Amino acid sequence: xxxxxxxxxxxxxxxxxxxxxxxxxxxxxxxxxxxxxxxxxxxxxxxxxxxxxxxxxxxxxxxxxxxxxxxxxxxxxxxxxxxxxxxxxxxxxxxxxxxxxxxxxxxxxxxxxxxxxxxxxxxxxxxxxxxxxxxxxxxxxxxxxxxxxxxxxxxxxxxxxxxxxxxxxxxxxxxxxxxxxxxxxxxxxxxxxxxxxxxxxxxxxxxxxxxxxxxxxxxxxxxxxxxxxxxxxxxxxxxxxxxxxxxxxxxxxxxxxxxxxxxxxxxxxxxxxxxxxxxxxxxxxxxxxxxxxxxxxxxxxxxxx
Amino acid sequence: xxxxxxxxxxxxxxxxxxxxxxxxxxxxxxxxxxxxxxxxxxxxxxxxxxxxxxxxxxxxxxxxxxxxxxxxxxxxxxxxxxxxxxxxxxxxxxxxxxxxxxxxxxxxxxxxxxxxxxxxxxxxxxxxxxxxxxxxxxxxxxxxxxxxxxxxx
Numbered sequence: 001x002x003x004x005x006x007x008x009x010x011x012x013x014x015x016x017x018x019x020x021x022x023x024x025x026x027x028x029x030x031x032x033x034x035x036x037x038x039x040x041x042x043x044x045x046x047x048x049x050x051x052x053x054x055x056x057x058x059x060x061x062x063x064x065x066x067x068x069x070x071x072x073x074x075x076x077x078x079x080x081x082x083x084x085x086x087x088x089x090x091x092x093x094x095x096x097x098x099x100x101x102x103x104x105x106x107x108x109x110x111x112x113x114x115x116x117x118x119x120x121x122x123x124x125x126x127x128x129x130x131x132x133x134x135x136x137x138x139x140x141x142x143x144x145x146x147x148x149x150x151x152x153x154x155x156x157x158x159x160x161x162x163x164x165x166x167x168x169x170x171x172x173x174x175x176x177x178x179x180x181x182x183x184x185x186x187x188x189x190x191x192x193x194x195x196x197x198x199x200x201x202x203x204x205x206x207x208x209x210x211x212x213x214x215x216x217x218x219x220x221x222x223x224x225x226x227x228x229x230x231x232x233x234x235x236x237x238x239x240x241x242x243x244x245x246x247x248x249x250x251x252x253x254x255x256x257x258x259x260x261x262x263x264x265x266x267x268x269x270x271x272x273x274x275x276x277x278x279x280x281x282x283x284x285x286x287x288x289x290x291x292x293x294x295x296x297x298x299x300x301x302x303x304x305x
Numbered sequence: 306x307x308x309x310x311x312x313x314x315x316x317x318x319x320x321x322x323x324x325x326x327x328x329x330x331x332x333x334x335x336x337x338x339x340x341x342x343x344x345x346x347x348x349x350x351x352x353x354x355x356x357x358x359x360x361x362x363x364x365x366x367x368x369x370x371x372x373x374x375x376x377x378x379x380x381x382x383x384x385x386x387x388x389x390x391x392x393x394x395x396x397x398x399x400x401x402x403x404x405x406x407x408x409x410x411x412x413x414x415x416x417x418x419x420x421x422x423x424x425x426x427x428x429x430x431x432x433x434x435x436x437x438x439x440x441x442x443x444x445x446x447x448x449x450x451x452x453x454x455x456x457x458x
Contacts, residue, residue, distance in 0.1 A: 011448065021429065032331065086427065088426065088427075088428070106420075107420055107422040107426075107447070108418060108420050108422065108446070108447035108449070109421050109422040109423060109444060109447035109448070110422040113422050113423075113428060113446055128420050129420070130448055149412055194450050
């Protein structure tokens with residue numbers, strides 16, 4: 001069993017397949033028994049240089065369930081950065097006050113840099129458009145929980161595949177598990193070739209579609225993301241394609257019974273609310289799983305589990 | 306004097322200094338800028354569109370009384386991947402170094418992503434080389450891959 005004590009988590013590629021599995025097993029233990037005061041002597045710095053409700057509360061909830069003290073900020077305007085302090089100096093100071101730093105930053109690469117500067121381990125809670133590895137871990141956990149395995153699954157990714165960082169990380173991670181990818185997006189928002197490169201390197205198959213209906217029947221997982229109007233230079237183009245990536249009850253016809261729908265949330269209209277009542281909807285449970293995965297990561301990195 | 310020697314003397318010999326040979330013609334001015342040769346106070350001889358068996362046409366730069374550091378070699382490799390560096394001492398070839406693209410590039414290249422932390426904080430850049438030909442590098446921090454190389458000032 002790998003020892004994750006003292007390790008950072010910056011990018012999904014930082015951990016091996018075995019290490020993901022170790023975290024997911026530990027997350028299952030926390031799901032069965034979430035209140036364990038394992039970190040009651042620890043201080044966790046939760047520093048959010050850009051607003052994030054869901055991720056921040058999920059981390060802070062995970063830390064509280066483990067009995068840790070949480071310090072930090074959620075509003076960068078209230079920090080010394082607004083007075084011109086460098087990220088280097090902010091991290092140096094915070095690493096003196098805490099045992100672990102959880103950081104979100106609006107600049108890509110900020111997490112990798114902060115981890116190099118910090119004297120304590122750091123978990124990346126999102127760095128600009130780059131990485132959000134704990135979201136990916138909770139996606140993996142949700143897939144494992146609903147399908148009973150991670151290997152040999154048909155994963156359908158829908159929506160904004162060009163800019164969606166959760167999609168990019170999930171593709172990278174699922175390349176370790178012999179997945180077949182079904183990529184549904186408007187032409188303008190296709191998966192970038194730099195991400196397809198991971199699929200090709202792993203010698204796996206992918207299929208591209210412009211309408212979600214064509215991929216529903218084959219899917220084990222449908223991973224929905226939001227198509228944002230502002231991504232289109234021509235508003236008419238958006239109007240033309242906006243309905244091709246919407247999942248409603250009629251679209252679900254013919255899907256496998258065991259298929260589950262995931263979404264990193266927030267949802268706007270890409271999953272109609274009538275889908276929420278189906279056995280296939282899993283997105284709210286998926287968000288809840290984030291707490292257990294983050295408990296597992298914090299406990300493993302602090303060497304308690 | 307052999308024919309070979311005559312050819313070498315199209316650009317006259319230097320007593321001490323460095324000869325940078327096998328530069329792609331379109332990269333000669335880039336190499337001059339990268340190495341700061343334009344600010345060199347001593348003699349600099351530049352040859353362009355010279356015949357080359359290997360590359361058809363090539364460029365050559367001879368810099369009198371100047372020797373370069375290893376970090377400078379990396380810079381040359383990024384602009385002129387097949388360049389040869391010849392150290393001349395007393396009209397003799399003291400050392401011949403074929404430049405090589407390193408596996409990692411530190412400090413000398415700028416990330417093309419304006420939202421990368423390296424463009425927003427006072428810090429050194431770092432890249433890993435994903436492909437050497439054509440050159441493709443990845444920022445160690447923001448993970449962006451790029452083929453368009455921009456050097457730091």
